[in-house]
Amino acid sequence: MRATRIFILIEEKHRIRERSPSTAVSPNENEDSTEIFYMTLRTLHRTSAILITAFAIVHLANHLASLSSVASHITFMEVARGIYRQPAIEVLLLFCVAIQVVSGLRLVVSAWTQRRGRIAWLQAIAGAYLGFFLLAHVSAILFGRTVFNLDTNFYFAAAGFHVHPYQFFFAPYYFFAVLALFTHLGCALYWQAKSNVARKLAITLPILLGSVIALLIVLSLAGSLKPVEVPEKYKAIYPGGK
Numbered sequence: 704m705r706a707t708r709i710f711i712l713i714e715e716k717h718r719i720r721e722r723s724p725s726t727a728v729s730p731n732e733n734e735d736s737t738e739i740f741y742m743t744l745r746t747l748h749r750t751s752a753i754l755i756t757a758f759a760i761v762h763l764a765n766h767l768a769s770l771s772s773v774a775s776h777i778t779f780m781e782v783a784r785g786i787y788r789q790p791a792i793e794v795l796l797l798f799c800v801a802i803q804v805v806s807g808l809r810l811v812v813s814a815w816t817q818r819r820g821r822i823a824w825l826q827a828i829a830g831a832y833l834g835f836f837l838l839a840h841v842s843a844i845l846f847g848r849t850v851f852n853l854d855t856n857f858y859f860a861a862a863g864f865h866v867h868p869y870q871f872f873f874a875p876y877y878f879f880a881v882l883a884l885f886t887h888l889g890c891a892l893y894w895q896a897k898s899n900v901a902r903k904l905a906i907t908l909p910i911l912l913g914s915v916i917a918l919l920i921v922l923s924l925a926g927s928l929k930p931v932e933v934p935e936k937y938k939a940i941y942p943g944g945k
């Protein structure tokens with residue numbers, strides 16, 4: 704029984720390695736407890752990624768709605784909040800964010816010396832940035848809601864673009880967050896693709912799409928597409944924002 708279980712684990716590890724060098728984790732194939740640990744970690748990472756990605760699709764669509772008008776963004780958000788602000792769903796989402804950050808960083812660090820190839824490194828770098836972003840972003844949103852007692856809508860994100868010099872931080876911060884999300888998912892698709900053409904498309908299309916969406920959202924927040932008047936109470940959270 705035990706021998707069969709170890710065999711299955713080693714088989715699974717080889718299968719994963721063939722698909723993704725970035726996921727090679729343990730140098731010692733006999734340590735089945737280490738294997739179980741990393742397989743569980745990877746399963747957790749993928750499972751929480753599904754919920755976070757579903758939320759991110761709605762969330763980014765919500766930000767794209769601001770291309771039409773800030774009012775459209777806010778109306779969209781009110782409807783979406785009816786779902787993701789349900790206490791059970793919000794707690795699950797925040798729990799998934801915590802799992803994603805911790806498991807992602809563990810996977811990035813543990814496979815550091817075994818990682819080979821550009822895609823594996825791209826996946827790790829995009830994932831590490833996403834981990835940093837999610838931690839900072841969700842903390843800022845919760846802080847804005849509880850400490851500043853603000854409605855964390857479009858204006859909360861836009862305020863940073865309208866108090867000098869914070870736009871130099873927020874433009875790349877949001878741009879690379881969206882790009883990192885699409886790149887990270889593109890890398891995951893890359894390992895699943897069967898042909899060279901499919902692999903090229905799996906990585907190129909998400910990066911192109913992510914760049915366009917990221918640029919549109921950042922330009923919209925900065926008021927470069929349509930004039931944006933950020934209420935003073937949002938600007939006041941920044942030193943120098945009055």
Ligand code: HEM
Nearest residue numbers: 759784793800841844855856857859860877880881884920
């Ligand atoms: C340009 C990009 C982004 C902007 C401007 C932005 C802005 C915001 C804002 C304003 C909120 C508050 C929403 C509310 O109060 O209902 C929020 C919440 C959140 N965002 Fe983002 N976001 C961006 C990208 C992302 C990405 C790429 C992810 C995930 C990969 C993400 C994950 C979250 C999460 C988990 C929350 C907390 C939801 C909650 O519990 O209320 N965001 N974001």
